[in-house]
Amino acid sequence: MLTNFCFKLRPNVTHSIKMSNWLDMLRSTYNWSLADRIAQYNQQFIQGNYCDITTKGEACPLTCFVSKNGASGEPWKDNKSVLDGKLKNPRRSAGDIQITALPELKKRAPWFSEIDSTVLQQNVKRLDTAYKNFFEGRGFPKFKNRSNFTSFTYQMGVKLQGSKIYLPKLGWMRFFNSRSIPNGFTIKAATIRKRQDGWYVSIRIENKSIPDYIPKPLNEVESVLGCDLGITKLVHLSDRHQINNPKFSTNKKAKRTLKIRQRRVSKKAKGSKNRKKAANKLGRFHKKITDKRVAYQWDVANKIVSRKVDAVALEDLNISGMLKRCKVKVDEISGRFLKNGQSRKKGLNRSISDAAWSELILKIEYLAVKQGKVVIKINPKHSSQECRNCGHIDKSNRDGEKFICTQCGYHEHADIGAAKTIRDRCLEIVRGDSAKLAASQQNAQKISPRTPVQTWRVWEPVQTGY
Numbered sequence: 001m002l003t004n005f006c007f008k009l010r011p012n013v014t015h016s017i018k019m020s021n022w023l024d025m026l027r028s029t030y031n032w033s034l035a036d037r038i039a040q041y042n043q044q045f046i047q048g049n050y051c052d053i054t055t056k057g058e059a060c061p062l063t064c065f066v067s068k069n070g071a072s073g074e075p076w077k078d079n080k081s082v083l084d085g086k087l088k089n090p091r092r093s094a095g096d097i098q099i100t101a102l103p104e105l106k107k108r109a110p111w112f113s114e115i116d117s118t119v120l121q122q123n124v125k126r127l128d129t130a131y132k133n134f135f136e137g138r139g140f141p142k143f144k145n146r147s148n149f150t151s152f153t154y155q156m157g158v159k160l161q162g163s164k165i166y167l168p169k170l171g172w173m174r175f176f177n178s179r180s181i182p183n184g185f186t187i188k189a190a191t192i193r194k195r196q197d198g199w200y201v202s203i204r205i206e207n208k209s210i211p212d213y214i215p216k217p218l219n220e221v222e223s224v225l226g227c228d229l230g231i232t233k234l235v236h237l238s239d240r241h242q243i244n245n246p247k248f249s250t251n252k253k254a255k256r257t258l259k260i261r262q263r264r265v266s267k268k269a270k271g272s273k274n275r276k277k278a279a280n281k282l283g284r285f286h287k288k289i290t291d292k293r294v295a296y297q298w299d300v301a302n303k304i305v306s307r308k309v310d311a312v313a314l315e316d317l318n319i320s321g322m323l324k325r326c327k328v329k330v331d332e333i334s335g336r337f338l339k340n341g342q343s344r345k346k347g348l349n350r351s352i353s354d355a356a357w358s359e360l361i362l363k364i365e366y367l368a369v370k371q372g373k374v375v376i377k378i379n380p381k382h383s384s385q386e387c388r389n390c391g392h393i394d395k396s397n398r399d400g401e402k403f404i405c406t407q408c409g410y411h412e413h414a415d416i417g418a419a420k421t422i423r424d425r426c427l428e429i430v431r432g433d434s435a436k437l438a439a440s441q442q443n444a445q446k447i448s449p450r451t452p453v454q455t456w457r458v459w460e461p462v463q464t465g466y
C-alpha cells in the first residue's frame, strides 16, 4: 500500500537559502527542457528536418538538443534487450534523452552539481508527466515562474531519525514530527514544498505486505446515500441531513481582511522590501483559509462516508464549465459592448471556487475506498427540477429552497429532494440492466488514483456515531 504523510520542516537559515536557490535552478532547467521539446517538435514535425524555425534559414537538423541526440548519438535504450525483443519501444523518449544529458549540464554549469542527482532527474520526469496530461487532454505544459514552481522531489536517500530528516546534499534537518510513521513502511520518495509560511515535506511511504483497499463490487451494494452539493449548504444528504458551508474565503469578515491586505500590497512601491512583507502577510492569510477549508472538508467527508451505507452517490459535475465566463454581447449597430451578466456571475463563481467541490469529492472517494465502500457518480441533469411523485420536469417547479410540483402539487425541500433523486438514480444503475452495470463497474475500478495529502487525520479513521 502506498500513502503520503506531510510534515512541516524546520530548516535553518542556510537550509532555506539553499533550497530557494535549488528551486530557481530547477525552474530554469525545467523551462529550458520544455523550450527544447517545443523546438524539437517544430524542427521535426512542422518545418521538416532541415530548417530552424528561429533563424528561418536552412540549418543542420542538430540545433535542438533532443532532436540532435535522437537523430544521432544514442537513440536506442539497450542493445541487448532490443535484440532479445524484450523492449517494445527501444527508442529513447525526450525525457530519457534529457535525463542522460544531465551530467553534461553539470559539466557546463558546475553549480548544478550541488543539487542531488535524483532531484534533477525527477525534475525532468515532471515534464514527462505534464506532457502525459497534455496527451490525455488536459492543457499544454506551461513555462513556470516563481509562484507556480515551488517544489522538488527526492527519489532516494531520504532517512528519518526521531524528529530529524536527512535530505541528500542538504544534510540533517529538523521537522515537526506531528504523526509517527507506522511500522513496516519504507520511504519511497519525498517532495519538498515551499508554502507561504515555510517549508513542508510530503513523504511517500509503502508497505507491500498491506494490500490496497478494494472498493465494494457493485452487485453487493444494497443501500445508497445520495449527496447534493450546493453553496448555501455545502451538502444535502438523502437522509434529510444538511451540512453547513462556512464560506471560508467569501464570508464578510474574510472578504474585508482580504481586501485590506490586498490594498496594502498594491499601495507599496514595486520591488520594495515593504511590498514583499505585505505580500507575505497576504499569502499567509490565503494559506490560513486553505488550511481551514481542508480540515473542514476531511471532517465532512468522514461524516458522509461513515454512515451505514454501502455506496455514496455523487453528482458528476462539470465544475470548470460552471466557472466559465459569460459570452460577450456586442451591439450590432454601434459596436459597443452590452451587459452580459458577468459582473453578477462573478460572485457566484467565487462562491463555487470557495466551496471547492472537486477537492471534497476527492476526499470522499479516498475515505470511501478506505472503508470498502463505493462512490458512484450520477448524471445530475434536472435532478432538482424533476418531481419525485409524477416525474414532471419543469423549471417553475422550484422556487428557492421550496419544491412544489406544478402538476400534482407534491412538495418537499428542493435540495434534499435532489439528493433523493440522485440516490434513486444510483440504485437504478446498481439494480439495472447488466450493460449499465458493467460500464459503471469499469468506472468504479478507476476510482481514486490520486491520494489527497492527509495531514491531520490519524492513521485509521475513527468510526464516529453518524
Ligand SMILES: [Zn+2]
Pocket (backbone or CB within 6 Å): 387, 388, 389, 390, 391, 392, 405, 406, 407, 408, 409, 410
Ligand atoms: Zn408532480
